[in-house]
Amino acid sequence: MTAETHDSAPHRGAPDWLWYVGVPVVGVVLYLLYGRLIPISEWVTALFPVARNSHSGEAIAFFVYDVPKVLLLLTGIVFVTGVLRSWFSPEKTRAILAGKRQVWGYPLASLLGVLTPFCSCSSVPLFIGFVSAGIPLGVTFSFLIAGPMVGPVGLGLLYGLVGWEIATIYLVFGFTIATVAGFVLGRMGLERYLQDWVRELNAGPVGDLPQEQLTLVDRLKIGVEQVREIVGKVWIWVLVGIGIGAAIHGYVPEEMMLRIMGGEAWWSVPAAVVVGVPMYTNAAGVIPIVEALLGKGAALGTTLAFMMSVIALSLPEMIILKQVLKLQLIAIFIAVVAAGILATGFLFNVLM
């Protein structure tokens, strides 16, 4: 790239040194801002003509504190993940997984599902790319479950809003469900439920792209691009989620929460899954709700089950997968993942 200096095209962007200086400076400024959020939000809340300890006061304080907090966290997490993921690609992941027929192909696929950059709009080409390269169906499912379920956005927000203990529990169990569900699905011999045209594709072509050498600045640019794209897309879900969280925080009485989601009633876990699956939002929208639920005394198992089913099983994703999977396979897929989520929910309600 020595020709770079001769090119006067204005769209080429900032020079490299600006990236090396700018990214740390922006990072420090955002970090300092993050540390001042409580006084800032209390100051903003005081501007409203309501008593601080009233229902409305509590709800407003929750909202004005959580919105900047979540958006700042989200920006940081998406940037760091974007940069880290620039070392991974679906092509590399496929090369690693192809030929891994042993049992440890499943946990490996779950791990790569977390690390590989992946957008649900390309899940169909990705699925076909994996299956046609001879990656077993179950291993492919482990990858497809882990990707959305144990996404860095969800983990980072859980860590920031709810605490590291629950974030760790979520990570371990999300990962386990992806691995075990993939393994179970793999054992069921479901190849006959692939759409016919998918089965007829054997040993598809390998997209042999020349390996692009990325510089550090290229990777930083990818991080910023990811922030623009992801934060630009999910901020509305964040506002809605925090709005609901604020309403729960301010208005829902604790006795009522304990009765519905308190973990005493056995049916609270399946009910949480049934409510969670059709809910179409993402990690960024659901975690502020989770924060408010746990704050009001909802049982951990029930809340985990709700969160996992919202994030991991989404209707639009299933509709996309319908192009490659027959309805029976989609139903089995949902059933196996939901069983894992139920087991996790019950386990934590019994333990806690």
Added chain:
Amino acid sequence: MKTVNIYGPGCKRCEATETMVKDAASRLGIEVEVVKISDAKSIALAGVMSTPGISVDGKLVHTGGLPDTAKLEGWLRA
């Protein structure tokens, strides 16, 4: 005249890629025909696993995410 295929199911980024290709071509004064391929089977058969993918005259040059402007011009010039 170059034929540029853009592989993608029709998401926002695929449209943005199409605009980028057309802009780059007109900046360079190269005539291109842009073909959008949104059918899952054809995308998969082209070896594209993450969309959008770009091929120039049948040769796959890029997959996954928006292309870099400088690289895009390079592919069109080649």
